Amino acid sequence: MAKTHVTMTVNGKAVEGLVEPRTLLIHFLREQLNLTGPHIGCDTSHCGACTVDLDGKSVKSCTLFAVQAEGGNLLTIEGMAAADGTLHALQEGFREMHGLQCGFCTPGMITRGYRLLQENPNPSEDEIRFGISGNLCRCTGYQNIVKAIQYAAAKLAGASVKEAAE
Amino acid sequence: MNAITPSKEERAEKLQGMGCRRKRVEDIRFVQGKGNYVDDLKLPGMLYGDFTRSPHAHARIKKIDTAKAAAVPGVVAVLTAETLKTVNLAWMPTLAGDVQMVLADGKVLFQNQEVAFVIADDRYAAADAADLVEVEYEALPVNVDPLKAMAPGAPVIREDIKDKTEGAHGKRKHYNHIFSWASGDKAATDAAFAKADVTIKELIVYPRVHPCPLETCQCVASFDKIKGELTLWGTFQAPHVIRTVGSLISKIPEHKIHVIAPDIGGGFGNKVGAYSGYICAIVASIVTGRPVKWVEDRIENLSTTAFARDFHMETEIAATKDGRVTALRCYTVADHGAFDACANASKWPAGLFSIITGSYDFPTAHVLVDGVYTNKAPGGVAYRCSFRVTEAAYCIERAMDILAQKLGMDPAELRMKNLIRREQFPYTSALGWQYDSGDYHTALTKAMDKVDYKRLREEQKAKQAAFKRGETRDVMGIGLAFFTEIVGAGPSRNCDILGIAMFDSAEIRIHPTGTGICRLGTKSQGQGHETTYAQIIATELGLPADNIAVEEGNTDTAPYGLGTYGSRSTPVSGAATAMACRKIKAKAQMIAAYMLEVHDDDLEWDVDRFSVKGNPERFKTMTELAWAAYHEVPPGMEPGLEAVNYYDPPNFTFPFGAYICVVDVDVDTGVTKVRRFYALDDCGTRINPMIIEGQLHGGLTEAFGIAMGQEIRYDDDGNVMTASLLDYFLPTAVETPSWETDYTVTPSPHHPIGAKGVGESPNVGGVPCFANAVNDAFKFLGSTHIAMPHDHWRTWTVAEKLGLHG
Numbered sequence: 001m002a003k004t005h006v007t008m009t010v011n012g013k014a015v016e017g018l019v020e021p022r023t024l025l026i027h028f029l030r031e032q033l034n035l036t037g038p039h040i041g042c043d044t045s046h047c048g049a050c051t052v053d054l055d056g057k058s059v060k061s062c063t064l065f066a067v068q069a070e071g072g073n074l075l076t077i078e079g080m081a082a083a084d085g086t087l088h089a090l091q092e093g094f095r096e097m098h099g100l101q102c103g104f105c106t107p108g109m110i111t112r113g114y115r116l117l118q119e120n121p122n123p124s125e126d127e128i129r130f131g132i133s134g135n136l137c138r139c140t141g142y143q144n145i146v147k148a149i150q151y152a153a154a155k156l157a158g159a160s161v162k163e164a165a166e
Numbered sequence: 167m168n169a170i171t172p173s174k175e176e177r178a179e180k181l182q183g184m185g186c187r188r189k190r191v192e193d194i195r196f197v198q199g200k201g202n203y204v205d206d207l208k209l210p211g212m213l214y215g216d217f218t219r220s221p222h223a224h225a226r227i228k229k230i231d232t233a234k235a236a237a238v239p240g241v242v243a244v245l246t247a248e249t250l251k252t253v254n255l256a257w258m259p260t261l262a263g264d265v266q267m268v269l270a271d272g273k274v275l276f277q278n279q280e281v282a283f284v285i286a287d288d289r290y291a292a293a294d295a296a297d298l299v300e301v302e303y304e305a306l307p308v309n310v311d312p313l314k315a316m317a318p319g320a321p322v323i324r325e326d327i328k329d330k331t332e333g334a335h336g337k338r339k340h341y342n343h344i345f346s347w348a349s350g351d352k353a354a355t356d357a358a359f360a361k362a363d364v365t366i367k368e369l370i371v372y373p374r375v376h377p378c379p380l381e382t383c384q385c386v387a388s389f390d391k392i393k394g395e396l397t398l399w400g401t402f403q404a405p406h407v408i409r410t411v412g413s414l415i416s417k418i419p420e421h422k423i424h425v426i427a428p429d430i431g432g433g434f435g436n437k438v439g440a441y442s443g444y445i446c447a448i449v450a451s452i453v454t455g456r457p458v459k460w461v462e463d464r465i466e467n468l469s470t471t472a473f474a475r476d477f478h479m480e481t482e483i484a485a486t487k488d489g490r491v492t493a494l495r496c497y498t499v500a501d502h503g504a505f506d507a508c509a510n511a512s513k514w515p516a517g518l519f520s521i522i523t524g525s526y527d528f529p530t531a532h533v534l535v536d537g538v539y540t541n542k543a544p545g546g547v548a549y550r551c552s553f554r555v556t557e558a559a560y561c562i563e564r565a566m567d568i569l570a571q572k573l574g575m576d577p578a579e580l581r582m583k584n585l586i587r588r589e590q591f592p593y594t595s596a597l598g599w600q601y602d603s604g605d606y607h608t609a610l611t612k613a614m615d616k617v618d619y620k621r622l623r624e625e626q627k628a629k630q631a632a633f634k635r636g637e638t639r640d641v642m643g644i645g646l647a648f649f650t651e652i653v654g655a656g657p658s659r660n661c662d663i664l665g666i667a668m669f670d671s672a673e674i675r676i677h678p679t680g681t682g683i684c685r686l687g688t689k690s691q692g693q694g695h696e697t698t699y700a701q702i703i704a705t706e707l708g709l710p711a712d713n714i715a716v717e718e719g720n721t722d723t724a725p726y727g728l729g730t731y732g733s734r735s736t737p738v739s740g741a742a743t744a745m746a747c748r749k750i751k752a753k754a755q756m757i758a759a760y761m762l763e764v765h766d767d768d769l770e771w772d773v774d775r776f777s778v779k780g781n782p783e784r785f786k787t788m789t790e791l792a793w794a795a796y797h798e799v800p801p802g803m804e805p806g807l808e809a810v811n812y813y814d815p816p817n818f819t820f821p822f823g824a825y826i827c828v829v830d831v832d833v834d835t836g837v838t839k840v841r842r843f844y845a846l847d848d849c850g851t852r853i854n855p856m857i858i859e860g861q862l863h864g865g866l867t868e869a870f871g872i873a874m875g876q877e878i879r880y881d882d883d884g885n886v887m888t889a890s891l892l893d894y895f896l897p898t899a900v901e902t903p904s905w906e907t908d909y910t911v912t913p914s915p916h917h918p919i920g921a922k923g924v925g926e927s928p929n930v931g932g933v934p935c936f937a938n939a940v941n942d943a944f945k946f947l948g949s950t951h952i953a954m955p956h957d958h959w960r961t962w963t964v965a966e967k968l969g970l971h972g
Contacts, residue, residue, distance in 0.1 A: 020290065027289075036206035037199020039431065041380045042464040046891035049380055077199030091197040095189055098860045102692025103196030104380045104431030110197065129899040136891075138380050138432045139692045141863030142899040 008072045010035070011079025019066040025059075026050045028066035029076060037077035037107040041136070048135030051108035052076045058115040060134070077107035080114065089152040090114060099148030101139030109135050113149045122153055171782075177773045182712065183705030184919065187856035190697045191712075192690075201429040204384045204399055209457040212386070213242055215443070215450055216292035217466070218282040218299040220274035223310070223541040223884020224321060225303035227273055227281070234298040235284055240291035242454055244299065245283040245446060247271040253452070258415055258445055261438075261663060262515065263334025264344070264506035265326075266544060268445045273306070275323055275504035276543045277886050278469040283446040285458060308541045308884040309342075312478055312501035315538035316340040323504055323539040334506070335515045335537075344506050344537035349520040349597045355532035358493035362484030366569050368951050372557045374476035374501065374542070374878040377549040378896060379691070381431025382467040387447040388457035395422040396451070400444060402427040402719075403437040403689055404729025407663060409721045411440055414664075416448060427719035433691035434868070435547035436472045438509045438731050443471075469889040472509075473542070473878055474549035476501035477519075477557040481565045489573050491584050494523055494531040494596070496561065500546075502537050508546030509731070510553045511661040511668060517553025518652045518818075520597035524562035525606055525650040525822060526584040531596040541884045550868055550929040552653040552732040559649045560954075563934030567646075567941060568950055576623065577646050577938070578614060582607065585648065592915075599652060601820045602914045602922075605848070609910050610648055613824035613846045616908060619644075622828060630946045639834050641947075645827040645939025649931040653923045654737025654819040663728060667814060670738035671725035672746045674703065675808040678796040680789030681713040684743060687727010688735040689718045693925055694857045695735060699743050701853055702919060706747035707754075708774030708788040725810055733821070733923035736853065737914075742813035744918040749809035754791040760800040761786055819914045819922035823847040825935040831943045833970045836962030838874065838940060840903040845931070849924035850913045861925045862907045869932025871897045873940075875957045895957070944968065 003018040010033060017032045029035045029052070040062055041049035050062040053075035080088040090110045093099065100106040109132060116123060116131040123131060128146050137145060172180075182188045195201055218235075232244040247269040250256040257265045270281045282299045286292035307321040314320055320342055322328050328341040335345035359365060385400035396418050402408045405425045413420040430437065443460040450458040462471065477500055484493040500516060502508055510517045516535035523531050548554065570580040585606040586593050593601040614620075622644050629642045658667035676682040684699055696716040704711035718724060727739060751771070758776040759766045762784055769776040777785035786794070795807035828842040845862055852858055875895030879887045888894045913920025933954075940956040941949065947968050952960075965971060 022290065030206075031208070034208075035199070036203075039203070039381065040205065040461075041382075041431075042891045044464065044890050044892055046896075047380060047464075077197075081198060087197065094197050095193040098190070098856050100193060100196055101694065101860060101864060102380070102430065102432040103192065103201045104203065104692075106196050106201075107199040129902075133898040133900045136380065136896050136898060138378065138434070138868070138896065139864045140860060141865075141867035141905060142902050143863045143905055144860060146899070 004067055006066055006070050008069050008074060010074045011076060021065065021067055023066045025061040025064040025066045025069050029061060035076050035078050039104055039107065041104065046136065048112060049105050049108045051112045051135060053111055053115055058112050075111065077111055080110060089155040090149065093148040093151035093155065097144050097147040097151050099140060099145040105135060105137045109137065109145060113152065116149065117153055117156060121157060174773050181704040181708065181710050181774060182701060184701050184851065184853050186701065186854065188697055188701055188711060188854055190694050192694060192696050203381060203429050203431055204386060204401055205461050207386050207399055209386065209388060212457040212459055213285050213287060213450065213454060214289040214292045215283050215285050215447055215458050215460040216289065216296040217280045218284065218296045218301065219278040220270060220281050221277065222274055222303050222305055223277045224306040224308045225274050226306060227270055228302040228304055230282060231300040232282060234300065235295040238286070238291055238295040238298060240287040241284060241295045242287070243285045243450065245269065245449060250449060253449060255415065255445060255449055258440065260505060260507040262506040262508040262510060263512065266505035266507055268442045276541050277884050278466065280442040283450065285450045285454060310540050310542055310880040310882065310884050312476065312499045312538050312540055315342040315540055323541060342539045344502055344539060345515045346534065346536050347516045348534045350532035351530050352532045354530040355493045355495050358530055359482065359484045359495060362492055363487040364485045364572060365482060366565065366572050367482045368565065368568055370479045370481050370561050370564050370951065371953055372475040372477045372560050373954060374473050375549060375872055375876045376468050376473055376878050376894065377434035377436040377547065378468060378894065379432030379434050379436050382462040382464060383437060383441055383443065383471050384461040385444050385447050386457055386459045387451040389451040389455070391455050395424065396448060397424040397426065398448065399426045399428060401430050401437045403433045403691060403731050405689055405719055405721050406687055406726050407729060408440060410666065411664070425721040427689050430689065430691040434550045435474060435509065435731055437691065438547055438729070439472055439507060439545070441471050464891060465889045468878065468894055469886045470543050471545065472547040473503065473545040474547050475557055479557065479561045481561055483565050483569050485569055485573065489575050489580050489583050491526055491528055494528050496522055496533045498533065498535040500535055500537045501540050501542065502546050503542040503544040504539060505544040506537065507544035509548065511655055512663055514553060517548065519554040519558050521555055521599060521650065521652045522558040522562050523595050523597055524559065525586060525648045527586050527590065528596045533597065542880060548732060550865055551926045552651060552655065555651050556930045556933060559930045560934045560937065563647045563649065564937060564951065567938050571945055571950060578610070578619060581610060581646065581648050585610065600817060601650065602817055602916055603912045604650070604820065604822055605910065605912045606648065606822060609822065609846055609848055610824045612910065613826055613844060617826045617842065617844050619826065640830045640832055641943040643829045643831060643939040643943025645829070645935045645942055647825045647931050647935035647938060649934070650820055650822045651733070651927060651930050652818045652820055653733035653926065654815055655732050655734050656818055657816060658814045666728065668728045669812050669814040670727040670734065670742055671810065671812045672739055672742040673725045673810040674746045674750060676750060676792045678793050680709055680792040682709065683715045683717060685717045685724045686739045687725055688730040688739040690730065693730065693735065698853050698857060702740055702743045703747055706744055707751060725812070733926045736921045736923045737819045737917060738813055738815055740921055741815060741918045742811040745813055746809040746811040749811065750807055753807060754788060756803065757791050757794050757799060758786040761794060761798065816916045819850065819917060821847065821849045821922040821924060821927050823927050823931045825931045827935045827939040829939040829943060831940065831961060833965040836958035836965065838956060838961060843903050844906045844908065845928060846908040846910065847924060847927050848910045848912050849927065850911065850917065850922035851920035852909065852911065853921060858924050859907050862928045863905050865926065865928025866905050866932045867897055867902050869929050870902060870936060871895055873933045873936035873954055873956060875955045877955050
């Protein structure tokens with residue numbers, strides 16, 4: 001099948017590749033860019049394990065063609081930690097609050113949590129639960145995921161307050 | 167003790183041993199997307215396999231034409247049963263003593279059955295080609311109802327064995343019959359029923375469900391023709407069993423098979439069995455000489471690998487008029503699908519279903535289970551429970567509520583009256599199990615106090631009156647479940663898989679600098695073994711948990727083990743870990759005595775060191791002793807500090823718990839709101855309370871899913887109606903309730919650290935608790951038993967049938 005040239009920015013880095021028009025974004029990320037953090041869990045857009053951030057929106061990368069991300073700016077779990085390796089507040093929160101078990105939903109869940117907190121830096125429990133309802137977890141029962149996102153919200157709020165004070 | 171030596175408490179805290187809420191070591195990689203799951207694996211020259219599957223539930227195959235598929239660019243080979251026959255692998259043995267088609271041989275027996283396996287350069291080409299395999303079918307009559315399987319003239323599911331009168335578990339009484347399995351004293355039970363004051367009888371059905379872990383089943387097989395060696399990476403809950411079975415099936419010598427289970431994205435029983443995909447990937451790698459990856463999609467997962475339950479339990483209880491139970495009788499039809507690929511210990515075709523007398527002191531009981539073939543997918547795994555324990559717990563807990571209703575008693579009062587009393591432990595049940603320890607009345611009392619049970623019942627009474635006056639359209643339900651599990655399979659006298667006793671193992675090596683590695687025969691799928699096993703070692707050996715690496719899932723390096731399922735890791739490998747530590751500690755004590763120039767008996771263990779009795783200033787820490795083990799051992803002693811233990815548990819362990827749930831059901835919409843869910847668990851000694859709570863949250867959420875919506879449903883033609891997440895209910899964060907967890911601690915007397923296992927308790931206890939709550943809501947309107955799942959539609963239908971919609 002004829003291939004199409006795509007270029008995009010992934011985790012701050014310009015990338016390019018040749019894909020079939022039907023190549024799913026998740027396969028492009030996982031198999032051509034070797035970004036295996038986002039996972040495939042369902043084929044029907046229900047589970048959210050493949051969630052990545054594209055141009056300021058959470059998207060399910062199993063339901064987009066790679067060509068649809070042409071020219072886009074993507075963030076995956078691999079781009080969440082700081083360049084010096086410091087974990088993002090969400091990554092830290094998931095560990096501190098035991099927000100994960102098998103780890104399979106975690107990259108999608110954290111990436112979704114990132115966009116949720118961008119849109120609503122101080123969400124209520126109900127807002128968090130609604131905000132992550134496109135991401136399924138079979139291990140945790142969500143209770144500690146909610147706490148992990150609350151932890152990150154508090155930490156990010158504290159950090160920005162502190163920065164403002166300095 | 168001088169000022170320099172920290173106190174016992176300070177030293178113990180630094181170890182992060184048992185009882186502490188140690189943060190998980192696994193999380194560092196998982197939160198950064200650096201987990202290593204099977205589908206992340208990429209090998210040079212790797213091919214991809216995909217299945218052509220049957221659209222029919224039952225049909226004869228007239229012809230398979232693979233020419234068009236083989237012509238797709240990128241396709242390397244297409245396997246059918248005919249190809250597999252050349253290597254004698256068209257059929258494979260199952261764990262239950264049956265045989266199963268790897269690829270359809272002559273006919274298909276369930277929808278989506280594997281018919282051909284296409285191997286191609288990439289997964290898109292493989293999927294394209296799988297669609298182009300042309301199969302000519304002749305449809306046959308279908309049966310998906312287990313209660314009709316043994317009727318005269320029922321469709322013959324298994325032509326290959328239709329004339330066999332003996333099966334793997336004894337006599338077969340019909341061509342669709344697999345086994346009969348009975349336990350208990352039939353005569354005594356029948357006699358007790360004959361003279362009972364009160365009896366109840368109900369057909370209690372636990373529908374077919376599926377564990378549905380977020381990661382599906384998958385593998386990569388790589389056969390090295392030069393060395394004649396196979397490496398198989400896969401989502402295996404029991405890697406050593408896969409190696410042994412793989413060797414027996416393929417005839418590749420076992421030492422030339424390397425099975426590796428990397429990180430696993432949830433299992434819940436789905437990843438215990440051996441599936442066609444594994445066999446086809448192995449054969450494809452042998453045929454092509456290249457690595458072959460097979461990754462199941464979600465529809466394939468839900469419709470072909472590992473269903474659970476499908477138990478149809480006609481249950482009776484006999485009791486005195488004041489509510490003492492006198493006998494239990496249960497006749498069950500178990501639907502095993504088209505092949506008996508049930509994952510049980512080999513001698514137990516109905517698993518540990520005879521735990522059905524539950525937490526109650528039944529003087530006598532009798533159960534009989536008939537397994538049957540239908541046109542449904544094979545499987546029969548324990549979805550987050552020990553073998554068939556969830557079915558038993560659901561059945562007895564529903565039946566006790568039905569009995570309470572008939573007696574006009576409160577369900578809690580009936581339970582209190584019949585719970586096994588503390589002084590009766592160790593308790594031998596009517597069906598022969600010896601319960602290790604329990605304090606049931608304390609647990610139930612605590613649970614009832616915590617939720618203020620009495621006040622809840624008063625509130626319910628007031629609400630029922632208001633409902634009858636037409637002031638509200640909500641009915642309130644209070645669900646109670648008191649469950650006892652039987653986990654930690656198991657003692658070799660009871661349990662084996664294909665003849666291999668169900669022990670488990672741990673091998674610990676302490677390095678000269680006082681760090682170490684522990685390798686085990688179990689395999690975490692999210693349970694946090696890397697964290698918790700290290701905590702056991704920290705407490706046992708006095709070395710910080712952070713200094714212990716835990717490794718599982720590589721059959722070349724790990725000692726032989728039977729894997730992780732049935733809540734067996736802590737009861738069996740946890741015990742092996744403690745026992746291996748004790749061997750190491752005994753040797754360290756001898757080294758310490760030699761260094762301190764005292765007799766072994768003059769030393770005492772003190773958190774992280776051996777010190778001289780009465781003179782705590784003279785001591786050797788375990789870290790010092792580790793160094794000494796490599797350069798200063800007593801004359802004649804072998805250097806080094808390591809041990810291995812294969813632990814054959816003397817008995818199962820019997821975790822228990824008391825759960826209470828409060829629901830409000832809107833009779834006009836059928837929507838059930840869970841107002842509160844309180845779960846008290848007793849899993850004996852608690853290794854990591856944070857992980858225990860996490861396991862409970864997750865298991866309760868699975869129980870919520872099962873009770874309130876999950877079902878693998880078939881239509882009369884055998885079409886599976888719920889094979890994707892469009893139709894199969896997985897709770898999201900929105901509808902999932904918040905969980906309250908609590909505990910009591912009754913250690914197991916026969917386990918080295920007193921631990922019983924906890925991962926599956928919430929699924930076992932949670933399902934009947936939800937079901938009892940929904941049933942309880944409608945009880946005052948004359949309803950006795952409403953079948954699961956309690957989704958909105960069904961609940962609305964119940965209200966409709968009760969005439970509540972005017």
